[in-house]
Amino acid sequence: MQLSERKIKILQAIIRNYLETGEPVGSRTISRYTDLNLSSATIRNEMSDLEEMGYIVQPHTSAGRIPSDMGYRLYVDTMMEEKDKELEELKEMMLEKEDKMEHLLRQVAKLLAANTNYASMISAPTIHTNKIKFVQLSRLDAGQLLAVVVAEGNIIKNNIISVAEELNDETLLKLNILLNTHLNGLALEEINLGMISSMKQQAGIHSKVVGDVIDSIALSIKAEEDLEIYTSGANNIFKYPELADQQKASEIINTFEEKQLLTELVQETLSDESNTGIQVYIGNETPIQTMKDCSVVTATYELGEGMRGTIGIIGPKRMDYDKVVGALKTITHQLDDLYKKRT
Amino acid sequence: MQLSERKIKILQAIIRNYLETGEPVGSRTISRYTDLNLSSATIRNEMSDLEEMGYIVQPHTSAGRIPSDMGYRLYVDTMMEEKDKELEELKEMMLEKEDKMEHLLRQVAKLLAANTNYASMISAPTIHTNKIKFVQLSRLDAGQLLAVVVAEGNIIKNNIISVAEELNDETLLKLNILLNTHLNGLALEEINLGMISSMKQQAGIHSKVVGDVIDSIALSIKAEEDLEIYTSGANNIFKYPELADQQKASEIINTFEEKQLLTELVQETLSDESNTGIQVYIGNETPIQTMKDCSVVTATYELGEGMRGTIGIIGPKRMDYDKVVGALKTITHQLDDLYKKRT
DNA sequence: TGTTAGCACTCGCCTTTGTGGAGTGCTAAT
DNA sequence: ATTAGCACTCCACAAAGGCGAGTGCTAACA
Numbered sequence: 022m023q024l025s026e027r028k029i030k031i032l033q034a035i036i037r038n039y040l041e042t043g044e045p046v047g048s049r050t051i052s053r054y055t056d057l058n059l060s061s062a063t064i065r066n067e068m069s070d071l072e073e074m075g076y077i078v079q080p081h082t083s084a085g086r087i088p089s090d091m092g093y094r095l096y097v098d099t100m101m102e103e104k105d106k107e108l109e110e111l112k113e114m115m116l117e118k119e120d121k122m123e124h125l126l127r128q129v130a131k132l133l134a135a136n137t138n139y140a141s142m143i144s145a146p147t148i149h150t151n152k153i154k155f156v157q158l159s160r161l162d163a164g165q166l167l168a169v170v171v172a173e174g175n176i177i178k179n180n181i182i183s184v185a186e187e188l189n190d191e192t193l194l195k196l197n198i199l200l201n202t203h204l205n206g207l208a209l210e211e212i213n214l215g216m217i218s219s220m221k222q223q224a225g226i227h228s229k230v231v232g233d234v235i236d237s238i239a240l241s242i243k244a245e246e247d248l249e250i251y252t253s254g255a256n257n258i259f260k261y262p263e264l265a266d267q268q269k270a271s272e273i274i275n276t277f278e279e280k281q282l283l284t285e286l287v288q289e290t291l292s293d294e295s296n297t298g299i300q301v302y303i304g305n306e307t308p309i310q311t312m313k314d315c316s317v318v319t320a321t322y323e324l325g326e327g328m329r330g331t332i333g334i335i336g337p338k339r340m341d342y343d344k345v346v347g348a349l350k351t352i353t354h355q356l357d358d359l360y361k362k363r364t
Numbered sequence: 365m366q367l368s369e370r371k372i373k374i375l376q377a378i379i380r381n382y383l384e385t386g387e388p389v390g391s392r393t394i395s396r397y398t399d400l401n402l403s404s405a406t407i408r409n410e411m412s413d414l415e416e417m418g419y420i421v422q423p424h425t426s427a428g429r430i431p432s433d434m435g436y437r438l439y440v441d442t443m444m445e446e447k448d449k450e451l452e453e454l455k456e457m458m459l460e461k462e463d464k465m466e467h468l469l470r471q472v473a474k475l476l477a478a479n480t481n482y483a484s485m486i487s488a489p490t491i492h493t494n495k496i497k498f499v500q501l502s503r504l505d506a507g508q509l510l511a512v513v514v515a516e517g518n519i520i521k522n523n524i525i526s527v528a529e530e531l532n533d534e535t536l537l538k539l540n541i542l543l544n545t546h547l548n549g550l551a552l553e554e555i556n557l558g559m560i561s562s563m564k565q566q567a568g569i570h571s572k573v574v575g576d577v578i579d580s581i582a583l584s585i586k587a588e589e590d591l592e593i594y595t596s597g598a599n600n601i602f603k604y605p606e607l608a609d610q611q612k613a614s615e616i617i618n619t620f621e622e623k624q625l626l627t628e629l630v631q632e633t634l635s636d637e638s639n640t641g642i643q644v645y646i647g648n649e650t651p652i653q654t655m656k657d658c659s660v661v662t663a664t665y666e667l668g669e670g671m672r673g674t675i676g677i678i679g680p681k682r683m684d685y686d687k688v689v690g691a692l693k694t695i696t697h698q699l700d701d702l703y704k705k706r707t
Numbered sequence: 708t709g710t711t712a713g714c715a716c717t718c719g720c721c722t723t724t725g726t727g728g729a730g731t732g733c734t735a736a737t
Numbered sequence: 738a739t740t741a742g743c744a745c746t747c748c749a750c751a752a753a754g755g756c757g758a759g760t761g762c763t764a765a766c767a
Contacts, residue, residue, distance in 0.1 A: 045729095045730090047729065047731085048731080049729085049730075061730090062732095065730085065731065065732075066732095068731090069731090069732080079730095079731085082730090082731075083729075083730050083731050083732095084729080084730070084731090085729080085731095
């Protein structure tokens, strides 16, 4: 069977209506709601077809129809009309706090949640493709050194290193020079064993302690690929009855707390480069099983070269896709602007 | 009326039973549950008294009794028998991750939540009474400086400072010496305007730029009294029907997300020094209004001088106080040990 | 005087039953 | 191809009734 023009309009009307009310929508409603001037009987026939084709389902006989995942999918792919969102206010807010990445991200998450009435998450930019800008080793006290590594985009990592043997000022200075000349401009992921051993060699006489130090710096740089994910508005899910029952709410809340699980989503999003950077996962399409009753919309943002992070909105399947996509576009653009201003 | 020995035993039995089942408990149950060998009728009389005295309430006529806030209070104050918890496993886990305070705290929160089946929170130690150990200013690039401040207990703060005018190496060195000699050993809260202006004076010729830099360091040290609170197990509240309804769950979850609100709890706990460091807030006693249907047990931990933080367990009023208090004691002691080993 | 047995009573919970309404599918007429 | 009409389905909701747990009271007993 073919999707006639009319069927599309009806499907669209069903979805729109369902998005608003959350209730199954019947033929009579559509018969008036649209400008098609068709009787409910005709609509019923069409709806019957649409059901057969899999775009809508009946929760039970003699109830109205609701969109299936497939119906939503069609809607998102072809029928959406993007709304322009008024997220401009955000610009200033964001700029205020510009200095601390962490604050910024929290802020963004909060803003999105507040504006959309869905739950939101944002992952800190991945930095492993990021270039090292500055390395410094300082003595804290007898047995402890402080290593500071700053990467492109002013991402700072601190590490305290315990050493058995005290290093004198001269050695420390040498080490600093050595580290900077070798590591500067390198992407974090480019640091490898060969390089480390080459550094050790050049460090020369103190090889034992110095070697240890270099090892632990290298390790700490590479190791801490810490998943930083900020979430907000988890409790928004209680606004949607279809998600608010204990079972589901508990699962979703848990996923939000164990941010670990959200990394999958981040990975998935970052790896897919197909389109505009915005992806929509409806129901079972989601990479996170616990969210199979939700829809998830993700976007990739970039702060300059290689620093990409993920923003996500999680809500009911009947979320306002238009609005959400609009909001995400606005935000990613503004993050872009932000970066440009900053550099 | 006086609380006879027998009344106490009955009250205790009621509470114990209610803690387990969450159901109102009737006279017949008590008549068997205890070793008092009294008929249900006698128990009924006593219960009637206890109700009059305010220790128990009936949710509705012809239901069993449940403890009132006042009943719980009496229980916690006088009738508790602490259980010894088997939280020893934790010791090793904690030591593994010793290096990063943040990880440690998250770990502890998670552990507590998992072990108690309640929600947990932990605040990072306050550091404003903490002494500065080390200050360093480095040039990142033309317009940017990196300030690193390390305080007692190896708490590290980074700050990027934008400067209009570039500082040469010599000035930077001087500044570093100046900063260290002045600030070293000082508690963060001791830094005041007089001191800052005195530094500025000594900085001499470059007063304009240097002054700015000093200002922003001082500011960043003082300013970022950032509330770091880690939470875990929020979804545990779904395990207790009396908290799991939408309204309440939503409120509680929200409080957990907006960690802001939890600061009150932290403040309250830290300020009160009365007793063993463990406090129990039952129902309306809580400092956080949104948790008036819960009980909150908090403990103060110390990592050496002046570094005090708060741990909290949030659960239903019928929480297992014995177990929770035991667990908190164990944890605080272990954090104590941890600090000793570390230094 | 304290304790107990017995009994009537209360009230929430659960199941059953019934009703109304929204919506469908089908058929026949236009 | 569209529509009006009608019988049918099924959910949601309310009312009704029975069950059971628990109480308060009274009277009897040690």
